[in-house]
Amino acid sequence: MEISERIVPPNKTPRSIDSPASDTGVSPTRPVGRRTKRWAPRATTGCLTCRLRHVKCDEFRPECGRCLKRGVKCHFDRNPAVVQVALDSPSSRDANSFIMPIPVALGGLTPLQYDWIASCRIFGIILSAFPVDPLFPAEDLEAKRKALWVPDHTMESRIRFVLGHYFTQQRRSSPPPTRDGWLGDLASVQRKFSHYTGQVLAKLGTDIGDPGKYLEKQVLSRVSLLIATDISVSTPTLRHHLRGFIAGVKATGGIRVALDNHEIHRNSVFLVMMSMIITNTTSPSFDQMGEEAFFTNEDVYAYCADELMETFPCPTQLFLCIRDINRARREIAGGQYSTGIVREMMQAIFRIIASFEPQTWRERYVLPEPEVRFQLAAMYKAATMLYGMMTLAAYAGVPFDASHRIASTEGIVDLALALSQPLGDHLALAWPLMVAGASLGGAPPGRQAVVDRLLLSISQGVYASNGVFFALERLRVFWKSGKTEWDECFSTWQAAIP
Helix, strand or coil, rough: CCHCCEEECCCCCCCCCCCCCCCCCCCCCCCCCCCCCCCCCCCCCHHHHHHHHHCCCCCCCCCCHHHHCCCCCCCCCCCCEEEEEEECCCCCCCCCCCCEEEEECCCCCHHHHHHHHHHHHHHHHHHCCCCCCCCCCCCCCCHCCCCCCCCCCCCHHHHHHHHHHHHHHHHHCCCCCCCCCCCCCHHHHHHHHHHHHHCCCCCCCCCCHHHHHHHHHHHHHHHHHHHHHHHHHHCCCHHHHHHHHHHHHHHCCCCHHHHHCCCCCHHHHHHHHHHHHHHHHHHCCHHHCCHHHHCCCHHHHHHHHCCCCCCCCHHHHHHHHHHHHHHHHHHHHHCCCCHHHHHHHHHHHHHHHHCCHHHHHHCCCCCCCCCHHHHHHHHHHHHHHHHHHHHHHHCCCCCCHHHHHHHHHHHEEEEHHHHHHHHHHHHHHHHHHHHHHHHCCCCCHHHHHHHHHHHHHHHHHCCCCCHHHHHHHHHHHHHHHHHCCCHHHHCCCCCCCC
């Protein structure tokens, strides 16, 4: 559209969008001197795109100068369904910058709508801050960095997810974070997080008692968002929400029924299954989530063997062994097995672990690049074997003294150090290092220091994680105590999902 065809608002004069004044509002002949701030009421007549970006709008219609120059849609309509807002992110100057669709309701934004818009913006910045995942260097990041959020029953849960993730990332970042113009300082973010936690739980408490309306009110989707946030923040409510999800799925008739009715997504089942099994590894034998038994081996193959979990890239064969070790620990704690039966079970599990060949690792999903694939598989094989020996050897009467533990730990640490070169501070290294750390009780401090340094670096890296940091704090206390057993390290449950 030509400039001459655009509608000029009252008291405005047409001008070129390429003129020096078009983007700054400053006359080129203005005297140079100290700038004085002129306070005035915020304009409410500019286009929505400029108002949401907190920039001055020249109010030319149907497209203002800023929107025309930037090539984005300009909205003066009072009832648009979606406004495309270009987010000013750290990567806004490179090929990873993107447009985030943000829903906007006019006639005055409510606090919920304002926080929704702010969360959409922060969600985009969080995604933009993540580098190319070295496990998947050929992955199309552009598709991954776009999101369309539609206001629905999950709105408060999504806001809570973004607030929790943003808070964790900023608190662990270095240098210290600066104040965000939309959300305020970290204390404000934490208050908002607590507020929306209360809102989400109150509404779920009302809706969860009526399974007939689970689909309409997206109950299971809201619970899965609670779990995703709990993992990011490492909240003490994680286990309660995992159990609540299982109870909800049972109320709908099981996984297959819930999936067929579109009450849950496959990725929700994947997330809950992985989270429950991994969290049980860092829980004491007498306080595990027995709901893990709800998932069968067929479920593991159906929902976990189709996708590699970047933060826990464990081969499926080894993951099933971890699940078997968890079950054995629960049943031993319940007094269900004699020493002879435990020994037979342990030998069967270890034969399966030993038969796994990292060089021939095959899955239905796309595996990482060969230069890291084999080392990853070898590290998870060693960590799974060590986890089984640390938790079952004593019950089976199999000797596994400090020298054996340290030797097993050294292999895991060496592989983690080698992988830290191509992967950096990747969360994929976290669980094997936790297993190694729990095996170093009573070991020389120098060996513990290497694991400490690696886990601390991971907890403060670009994939900042509260779970890794809290696990490291648990290990530090364990090392100082002089104790040596697994259940003495994880005497209470610890979220191990990075």
